[in-house]
Amino acid sequence: MISRRVLCAAFGLAMLGAGAAAAETVRVGIIGPFSGPFALQGKNFQAGIEAYRALNGKSVGGNEVEIIYRDLPTANPQQARAIAQELVVKDKVQYLGGVYFTPDALAITPILTQANVPLVIFNAATSAIMEQSPLVVRTSFTLWQTVTPLGKAAIERGIRKVITVVSDYGPGVDAENAFKKAFPAAGGTVVESIRMPMQTNDFSPILQRVKDSGADAVFAFLPSGPPTLGFVKAYNDNGLKAAGIKFLASGDLTQESDLPALGDGALGLVTSYHYAVSHDSPENKIFVEAARKAIGNPAELSFPAIGAYDGMFVISKMIEATGGKQDAAKAVEAVKGLAWISPRGPVSIDPKTRHVTQTIYLREVAKDASGQYINKEIESFPGQTDPGLVK
Amino acid sequence: MSETRPLAASGRRWPRDVIGLAAIALAGGAGYVLFPDSLAFLTRIISIALLVLSLDLLIGYCGIATLGQSALYGAGAYAAGIAAVNGLTDPVALIAVGALAGGVAGLLMGAVLLRAHGLPQLVLSIAFVQLFHEMANKAASITGGSDGLYGIAPGPLFGLFAFDLYGKTAFFAGLGLLLLVFAALSFVVRSPFGMTCRGIKEDPLRIRAMGIGVRPTLIKMFALSGAVAGMGGALGAIATQVVGLDSVSFELSANALVMLVLGGFGSLYGALIGTVIFLGVEHEVSAINPFHWMTLVGVMLIAVVLFAPRGLYGVMTDAVARWRGRP
């Protein structure tokens, strides 16, 4: 550590001699679920960040960038506030990043202006967060954004009547509302809407009800992870698949790290999302290789990594624009309208909402040549903003 | 669950109380001096400490088994938060609202929990907190549901001290509140009412034979406990400006219980020590190694059971007694 600091200082002196700006160590505080039930998502944050640093170096414009990870296992605003405050006041971070859960982001936004620190959100996906502070930038997605294109896509596939089934919490309700707006707008009918409690262990009765509803398809949203497994199993076991009832969902349900567990039962599920690990582009190949190396077990790579990777890109641009000096407003101003080719495809930061504008893909779970389960992209909807914000 | 410590501490206790309060104030001051950059964390400790104290009133002094205490804490937090969002900004008034809501929730919980004893009682308390959690989630238009209740902007304390990034106001407000509550509780647990509660814990039959209503006494304690927990919740809501579903979760209740048993139940100091040690270790270890701290916390709990079953405060008093016993 010391030697690195010394090196950095020496480098800084050299830069001074050359007449360039003095180099400083820029600290970035990353808050994420690195332990607990959502540790996998936190691990993906870390993989995305480390992939970025492996590919682009650990300094920006001569300023060394130091990452400080802090663990926030579950949604806990009190703890989020305490950690963010400590990062800002004690560790003197110039940037905050990460944040998996909405309430945690909402607990951090009130201190940003006074702290003079921008917050780059890698995941927390409720539209309203962006309105709480002008210093928030988001590189992930919202459910309004990923679900809206699904309405039209469903109609194109001959689906007319849909029943929605979502987990009863913020993101689930967002997904339901987005679908209930997009699908009728495209000419379909939502016959029934079910909100299931978060702690549901047996999905069979719910899917039996779906089957009895007479809908052509079910639109589902559950948080990624264990419940997905039971839900997809019940979809197969209760004979919905055999009866030809289509399965539509936001891509959270078929995140790549869950696919091996879902197995053949997931084949043919149609989802819409902003990123598939199997996305075919040169940028993505490089990213996936680096991120897989960073995460250790390639099967664990999933969507939060891309939010983190692009988040680090945005933070780097901010550091570049401010020359390593702490100036949150200037930093955020600098990335408004920023457009680049991300591993997920072309993206930009909407200058009005500071939320990422991106291509949403329609995908189907399939097996690739080597027998791995992937989300195969079958249609793309470029340039999607967040409909939850543009009211 | 019988303990054979002497019930009534005789004679003049208040000089000791003054020393105790001074020690808490001193510890708070030391926290402020040593960790001036972590005041939001210290405020969180105080907020949770109020929850653990309230739990001690039920478990340690009345022998009531509960894993639902966060229902009371959450009731206070949400009541204060909703009041704040709807225009009540005076922090003192918000704490009062929290206390009131917690007290009412305590009465309700008492009415349910006192229908059983032991394990079934524990299960009732779990069902109770889960129902609260479901209600808070369902009433998303009022509580914000799983996104959290935000937009809480408390006004300056006494019209003078604003709540800011550094959290000084919140910390000193919290410390002051804790000292007040602690002083009041020290008095209550030694009052005839407090002694009756302890008597009920040891032998309810005998208390009943003395002509004292067991149920009304315990219900009163539930209301008091609820008020204390509610104040803790309100403090958290004011300091964080967001209330999340975690404040009415089973996990928070379970953590509070762990902290209490860690510190040693049946003593107000034990509740404080347990909270500080548990949250301190969690905070430090998770900052040093955010990826594997859970195992270490587990090992710590097992070690406490094996080597200090009466809690850390028990270890301390034993050590003091031994030291005094020496010639």
Next chain:
Amino acid sequence: MQTVLSIAVDAFAYGMVLFIICIGLSVTMGLMQVVNLAHGGFAMIGGYIASYVARDMGLGYAAAVLAAIIGTIAIAIPLERFLYRRVYAQPQLIQVLMTIGITFCIIGITNYIFGPTLKTIPLPAALSGPVDIGFRTIAAHRLFVMVCGLAVALGLWLLIERTAFGIRLRAAVDNAAMTSALGVRTEFVYAVAFALAMGLAAFGGVVGAEFLPIEPYYALRYMVTFLVVVSVGGAGSISGALAACLLLGAVDTTGRYLFPDFGNFFFYLAVIVIVCAFPRGLLGREQARG
């Protein structure tokens, strides 16, 4: 009618899964008087072993189940000897603290060894896929679970009520000092009962993995459900646990089918009503000490 039948089948299957996993906890809590919150942790260990044996080693389902039971017992015995034995006579709160600590350790270690992703236990062809039972289709596995549940209930009842070991165990529970004075090695009886409970946990974890998927947080995620079910039934009573599982399974499943939006309200309201009406559990034993 069809709907009623359909709900009944789902309810029965779910109730049976709960029963298989929870009955071991009922044994530790009712007969051994230990509030073992780490029970889910042992069920999860069983699930991990079975997943490893069936998926990574490629052995059959039966071998996986057997390996899970034996492996879990092998892990549990030293824990019983060095940890649980120290808290048998302690207050419940102390037991809660210790077993939560053990749960944390189990979660941390599994997370470290196996990683945070879901683990599945591949089913044999005969058990996977839907079966048509006339009025609807149902997973073959669910039928298997129902049979397993009934078999466990019957076997356990015979063991505790009809064998010499059962008599010793019940005697040791009611009066340990007197029983050991009569020449029964109570420590040994306890150790065997504990191993039995852990074996049942592992069996439940494996068989129930289709409902409650195996992942590191299994141990905490379902802790409350298990504890609630056992207490409603009355700790230590097999028929009580069976009744509680079927009743709560029925309430849960019916609630979820008819009013899915309020599923959890029904479950916990039912718990409150039942506990208030039967404070000792549906068919609970008299508690030897309180």
